Amino acid sequence: MEASEKVHTAQFLQHQLQEVITLLAKQQLEKSLVQRGPATNHELVEAVLHKQHQTRLQEKFALLHPADIAFILESLPLDQRETAWDAIKTDHDGQVLLEVSDAVRQTLISGMEAEELASVAGNMDADELADLAADLPKRAMLRILRSLNSTERMHLNAILSYQDNQVGALMDFGMITIRDDMSLKAILSYIRKLGKLPSHTDKLFVVDQHNQVKGILPLQRLLTHSPSLHVAQVMVTDFVVFQTDQDTNEASRAFERYDLISAPVVDKNGELQGRLCVDSIMDFIREKSDEDLLSQAGVTEEEDLFSSVWKSAKNRWGWLLINVVTAFASTRIIGLFEDVILQLVALASLMPIVAAMGGNTGNQTSMLIIRSLALGQITPANVQRLIRKELTLALLNGTFIGLIMGLLGFFLYRNLALSGVMATAMFINLLVAVIVGLSIPLVRYRFGKDPAVGTSVILTSITDSMGFFIVLGLANLFLLGK
């Protein structure tokens, strides 16, 4: 890929995007002008103009890195995206398809013929094909499978047999293996004969006749040691290796921890299966963090900026429906206490504050727990200390925020009993919130589930219900008797 590395700043890319949009808009305009013009030669003129535009687009895209083309396609509305893709798809093979996000890839593939797809896929490595496989129509996939040789098919099947969160699904097969009885000189001339190393080759893998990894030979050592030495004398035997069925999250932590660029991946018997590279890990980290952030609001990665309105709606309704149901359930508490409100209407405007603050403090606790669980920092040995700390904090927060609540209540209604009840309700609800904020992620994690998923909805639903219940219940007990 070095040949196409260019100095591309964000401004440069935005500028390119702007130009492409202008080109496409012009094309649209001319087309409509021709159609509205005199009826003769319509199709001929249109065809000539179309040809001109396609050529201009192709010239523009020819200068860009596939990742940059992917960026521009992602930023285009659906119809313009299709026009642009028509102009460029033949030149850039599958690289652009590999670089775009899943949602955009589906829109691009949906407009392509099976044969077209098969020819595009013809130039791909097994690990790249595996990335596309889920999005390809069956017919195209069969065609592609038939065109693969047996090694490629084996590689493809190997990757596809792993789950998304397993290391095996992210590995590639670009490793170079050597034996430990070779001299460095032999290795150097072997590499020269290869003529090209796979990208991200920072080390060679030393294997024995059973394909067991004995060590690694960093290029650095190859370059700095005497060529007369043997691999066994120079190789590193104390290295990081991953299992095909290992959790990718764990592997990404190891890449960060040990500053890896590439590492061997082995199966249960210790046989070399492939390698894991830092570029896949970076993509994984980015996708995971985007997903975590968007899922907080119930938007999935499936949705791109210009997904059709229907697709976006379907994507978001699930989450909104869950929220309607939980909001409905928690406000039913208020319904039970309608007579309390009628007797003391101030409660109607004060209780939402108690409910909301419960959600806020509970979220602070659960976010910290979720992140520490992801980092593997919480163990049976320290979890009690952690719980004690968060509870102490909750007592402090409850006193502080409860006091403020009481003062606000008194300031508004000059009613000491009312403000006492509000302060107490706030104190209790913040305690409840922290207990819930601790419990949900810890319990979910204990039972092997993702501690982040749904935590905030359940938490808010509980803190809302409890907030309303505590305020109205306390008011019912202590205020209405008077």
Added chain:
Amino acid sequence: MEASEKVHTAQFLQHQLQEVITLLAKQQLEKSLVQRGPATNHELVEAVLHKQHQTRLQEKFALLHPADIAFILESLPLDQRETAWDAIKTDHDGQVLLEVSDAVRQTLISGMEAEELASVAGNMDADELADLAADLPKRAMLRILRSLNSTERMHLNAILSYQDNQVGALMDFGMITIRDDMSLKAILSYIRKLGKLPSHTDKLFVVDQHNQVKGILPLQRLLTHSPSLHVAQVMVTDFVVFQTDQDTNEASRAFERYDLISAPVVDKNGELQGRLCVDSIMDFIREKSDEDLLSQAGVTEEEDLFSSVWKSAKNRWGWLLINVVTAFASTRIIGLFEDVILQLVALASLMPIVAAMGGNTGNQTSMLIIRSLALGQITPANVQRLIRKELTLALLNGTFIGLIMGLLGFFLYRNLALSGVMATAMFINLLVAVIVGLSIPLVRYRFGKDPAVGTSVILTSITDSMGFFIVLGLANLFLLGK
């Protein structure tokens, strides 16, 4: 670092952590037993036991990578962390200090003498020192500065002169520069003479006599081309280069886009200043995504799992106070309409649903916008299409969720007029929510501010207020007349 690369799975680390905690607990126990025992020889016995434990801890830590030690320290409660750190700090120099999170580093440094710190820092590179600088006490820093030679001091000053979000702050000086008139053979023997390449060296930088970067020589090309060729014949002239004052976010996107391992960093005049490596970029991405996630709940990176209760409280109160104020402000709307509620108490339990759903839909929109802005996908040319799409979606959502709201209302209170008002209020509030969810991040971005910061608080505050206002206002207009 190769020598200390080891096969460390998460289980392995958790196991190590467990063992350290057990060791520390045993030490604590024995100490208290001795103190409660017969009064003779207290100090002697204690000293012997202490020595024993320290040795055992040191043996344990000696086997671990600095990043793993950092992990264990981060997972220990404050007092145990200090004991463990006392046992190991001399052996592991500054590497552990560099690997721990900012909050934990402060707790470790606070217990160290200026001389101790200066000697630890003595083995560090300028870019590593720069990482620590903010956390070091002034006295230690002065001592360290005096011990540096002029190049090191220049490097340190260079890094410290950049802001956190600029590429210059993340660069290091481990680049190897060559001239284009050298032969590959000369380069090979030069490297052999060096004996060691800086980590992440995947390419050498080709500079002229003015220190301008002319090209790069990937190790790959060095290995695959004939040693008799000259650098000028083999080097790549079309490569990615960063500016010292460029935004780090942008650089991290470029690393992902072009799968870089290292890249030159130049100043405004094109002179080579340093290099940027993928490990720093990975750390940056991780920190940024942790920060984005935690800041959603108003928790800063300053807080670690076992920060003291007071520190945690101070860290979280700012956010909670803001939320009290906004919640208070928005519920004041309810206070204005107390007579409406007294006439139709059903509103008290129905209006929180309308307010909450506004927050939910608005958040979906703003999250998508914030993420697309971070990716640079939103431009003046496509923003109108985007706004149109989100507004159409809001009309759909409003009709759908509004209908559900109306049905729920009718189901509960058998009042057609009331359920009509609730449905309309929901429809209007969802429209308001999407407009606000679009505007806040776009406007903040327009004025050069981080679109993510505070968006959700402001959004929720507006959708709550508007939700209450619309429900109560409509009820006042259409329901109470009857």
